[in-house]
Amino acid sequence: MSVPRSSPVVPASDVQSALQEVRDRGLRMTAARRQVIEALYAPDRPVTAEEIASGLYGRFMPCDLASVYRNLEALEDLGLVRHMHLGHGPGLYAPASLSHEYVACERCGRSRTVPADCLALLRGVVAKAVGYRVSFAHLPLTGLCPTCQEKLHVRS
Amino acid sequence: MSVPRSSPVVPASDVQSALQEVRDRGLRMTAARRQVIEALYAPDRPVTAEEIASGLYGRFMPCDLASVYRNLEALEDLGLVRHMHLGHGPGLYAPASLSHEYVACERCGRSRTVPADCLALLRGVVAKAVGYRVSFAHLPLTGLCPTCQEKLHVRS
DNA sequence: ATCTTTGCAAACTTTTTGCACCAAT
DNA sequence: ATTGGTGCAAAAAGTTTGCAAAGAT
Numbered sequence: 001m002s003v004p005r006s007s008p009v010v011p012a013s014d015v016q017s018a019l020q021e022v023r024d025r026g027l028r029m030t031a032a033r034r035q036v037i038e039a040l041y042a043p044d045r046p047v048t049a050e051e052i053a054s055g056l057y058g059r060f061m062p063c064d065l066a067s068v069y070r071n072l073e074a075l076e077d078l079g080l081v082r083h084m085h086l087g088h089g090p091g092l093y094a095p096a097s098l099s100h101e102y103v104a105c106e107r108c109g110r111s112r113t114v115p116a117d118c119l120a121l122l123r124g125v126v127a128k129a130v131g132y133r134v135s136f137a138h139l140p141l142t143g144l145c146p147t148c149q150e151k152l153h154v155r156s
Numbered sequence: 157m158s159v160p161r162s163s164p165v166v167p168a169s170d171v172q173s174a175l176q177e178v179r180d181r182g183l184r185m186t187a188a189r190r191q192v193i194e195a196l197y198a199p200d201r202p203v204t205a206e207e208i209a210s211g212l213y214g215r216f217m218p219c220d221l222a223s224v225y226r227n228l229e230a231l232e233d234l235g236l237v238r239h240m241h242l243g244h245g246p247g248l249y250a251p252a253s254l255s256h257e258y259v260a261c262e263r264c265g266r267s268r269t270v271p272a273d274c275l276a277l278l279r280g281v282v283a284k285a286v287g288y289r290v291s292f293a294h295l296p297l298t299g300l301c302p303t304c305q306e307k308l309h310v311r312s
Numbered sequence: 313a314t315c316t317t318t319g320c321a322a323a324c325t326t327t328t329t330g331c332a333c334c335a336a337t
Numbered sequence: 338a339t340t341g342g343t344g345c346a347a348a349a350a351g352t353t354t355g356c357a358a359a360g361a362t
Contacts, residue, residue: 027342028337028340028341030335030343031343032343049326049327063343063344066328066343066344067342067343069326069327070328070342070343085241085244087241088241090325090326091326091327103282103286103290112286114282114285114286115285115286118285121281122282125281126259126270126274126297129271129274130268130274131302132268133300134259134298135262135300139241139243139297141282141290141295142290143288143289144291145287184315184317184362186317187318187360188319189317205351205352219318219319220319220320221352222318222319222354223318226317226353246350246351247351
């Protein structure tokens, strides 16, 4: 026991197993690296490198932005982290262990997860139509969320 | 009668009507603006601002990159142009009049168009599953093209 | 003559890289 | 004692902005 660590909201097993995985793969466990990992698992949403570097609004110790990027790349190589782009603005990083994909609203930015069976259906439709095997991880689906559809009077 | 213009490959009507539209909307027809418009319509694929500024590999007169960006923004405001992102790298611009969307291969970069009925099907699936009204214009679908699937031995 | 638009240069944003020092193993 | 990782600073890469001069109307 004795886990007097930073964030109380974190699903401990995920963070812990990520930390373990990193050590097992022979990477050194430094302060910066731990902050990056914990910051990634703390919120329930993808975060920017800048947010991680700044300590996620006081929840963690800040560390250098370059180190954050280098760590994110290392973690991505290990398959623990993935990133996505929403067009303009910085890239968004999330634990790869979260097996779902996202739809993001182009207007308000709110994103939600897409159930796996829906993703499978989408892949089937595209595969049949054009033969591509589509993924929704690096460039997530985007569109208008129900709320913004109302605000913009989008019909049906 | 007397159309000694730059590109012979262009579907003339589109370029011409775009040029007309711009004039009709009260924008001045400058050399730089014409180059941007013609360069957008010339190739059968989305192009980068840099490509346009450089004269599209000798096909058009080069012009300043800042002017290209300003013109692209103006044309986008007019609804004549749209742009999309493929993650890393520069944005890609295309005439908005082309009513189709794209799937891009994450590995080789090759992109092809997605038939409208397939897009409608995709929208239906997502709308039913999560209520979002998805678009594929700003962030196109990405995945692996059939060729790259083979090369990577992706099953089925 | 007016007032957009241009080209150039500089700023800005996001990400990468070089390097000397530090610290995990 | 190694050598991987860190912080800092500078460089890239893509895009935006300020401004005086050029040019379309």
